[in-house]
Amino acid sequence: MNLIEETVASIAPLDETAMRDARDLQARLTKPPGSLGVLEEVSVRLAGLAGQCPPPLPEPAAVAVFAADHGVHAQGVTPWPQEVTAQMVANFLAGGAVINAFAAQVGADVTVVDIGVAAELEEAPGLLRRKVAPGTADMTAGPAMTAEQVRRAVETGIEVARDLHGQGAPGGVGGRPPSNGQGARCLLTGDMGIANTTASAALIAAFTGLPPERVTGRGTGIDDATHARKVEVVRAALDRHGLLEGHDRAPMEVLAAVGGLEHAAIAGFVLGAAALRVPVVLDGVIAGAAALAAAALCPDALGACVAGHRSAEPGHGAAVESLRLRPLVDLELRLGEGTGALLALPLVQSAARVLHEVATFDSAGVSEKDAGRP
Numbered sequence: 001m002n003l004i005e006e007t008v009a010s011i012a013p014l015d016e017t018a019m020r021d022a023r024d025l026q027a028r029l030t031k032p033p034g035s036l037g038v039l040e041e042v043s044v045r046l047a048g049l050a051g052q053c054p055p056p057l058p059e060p061a062a063v064a065v066f067a068a069d070h071g072v073h074a075q076g077v078t079p080w081p082q083e084v085t086a087q088m089v090a091n092f093l094a095g096g097a098v099i100n101a102f103a104a105q106v107g108a109d110v111t112v113v114d115i116g117v118a119a120e121l122e123e124a125p126g127l128l129r130r131k132v133a134p135g136t137a138d139m140t141a142g143p144a145m146t147a148e149q150v151r152r153a154v155e156t157g158i159e160v161a162r163d164l165h166g167q168g169a170p171g172g173v174g175g176r177p178p179s180n181g182q183g184a185r186c187l188l189t190g191d192m193g194i195a196n197t198t199a200s201a202a203l204i205a206a207f208t209g210l211p212p213e214r215v216t217g218r219g220t221g222i223d224d225a226t227h228a229r230k231v232e233v234v235r236a237a238l239d240r241h242g243l244l245e246g247h248d249r250a251p252m253e254v255l256a257a258v259g260g261l262e263h264a265a266i267a268g269f270v271l272g273a274a275a276l277r278v279p280v281v282l283d284g285v286i287a288g289a290a291a292l293a294a295a296a297l298c299p300d301a302l303g304a305c306v307a308g309h310r311s312a313e314p315g316h317g318a319a320v321e322s323l324r325l326r327p328l329v330d331l332e333l334r335l336g337e338g339t340g341a342l343l344a345l346p347l348v349q350s351a352a353r354v355l356h357e358v359a360t361f362d363s364a365g366v367s368e369k370d371a372g373r374p
């Protein structure tokens, strides 16, 4: 078996006994039953993932920002020059991006993974140099990636999840050692890649069967004419690869046809997290597209996924609905990088902490609701 098959084979469903224990415990805690809403279900899923109740606290946390370039940039789908991908990687490594501010706020490490930037990147603390190719090919002219490139990118995502989880975690931007002497116990997805909302839209259309105009958004902010062209570019690419209306292509083939190297790597990262049974908080539309690929490869991988936020991109709503994930934060963010996942991190951690620290009616001597009264 290769690494991808081995990883998929090791992913088991959520543990029903631990989930039942978590539901029972939630009902005994000193609060009206159900009063923590969606966070109660998050706590139950964390218990099911860990196979124990209470589940370990999801900390320390590490965000992996997978960076790559896109051949479809040549089709005029974004006003930003391609060089911005590499320039923003330098900004992440210097600590100057929004992701760095949010990561500092919630105490997460940032690791940038060059999975396919179209420039040579110098070695730097916090950078993993794992380039599979210097960007994808233009999906409107042929497959974006070869089968071999997709396989290597997915494998790299799995390996990055393992590295961040293991003792040998690199420590992130600034070269800090992992906060508590152990590796990350909560993984977050991030992305950087000019034109990657176009590849995301194509992947989401291919995996959900929705038409391009439903799932193609304005990315970094484009005018009506550029948006109309972007929809047609997505339609042309899907048409060229036989993915426009109903298809029976394997997930790896869909990734190769219209995906990005960061999508493939994030799909692997999700599989890796699920195999390690640690939660993975998904960011926006790029992660949503990648999670569709991961779920198509292994439906049980979804058990590890928490949708950090709902992005303003229409394709993201379509992806989370198709995956039946409930985004925790909804702030009209449309940035990527991992920003929405980081904002959700304290919510995920709070959900777990409740199961550790909140007293039960019994232990605190608080009277329960009188069964005889309304």
Ligand SMILES: Cc1cc2ncn([C@H]3O[C@H](COP(=O)(O)O)[C@@H](O)[C@H]3O)c2cc1C
Pocket: 077, 078, 080, 084, 088, 191, 192, 193, 194, 195, 196, 197, 198, 218, 219, 220, 221, 335, 336, 337
């Ligand atoms: C300065 C800057 C910082 C960013 N940080 C994330 N993105 C986000 O925007 C890009 C995708 O949008 P589109 O498909 O419209 O090109 C990705 O790189 C994504 O991470 C950025 C984009 C820019 C310009």
Ligand SMILES: O=C(O)c1cccnc1
Pocket: 197, 218, 219, 220, 283, 284, 285, 286, 311, 312, 313, 316, 333, 334, 335, 336, 337
């Ligand atoms: O919502 C997102 O994830 C997003 C939106 C625009 C650009 N990059 C990412």
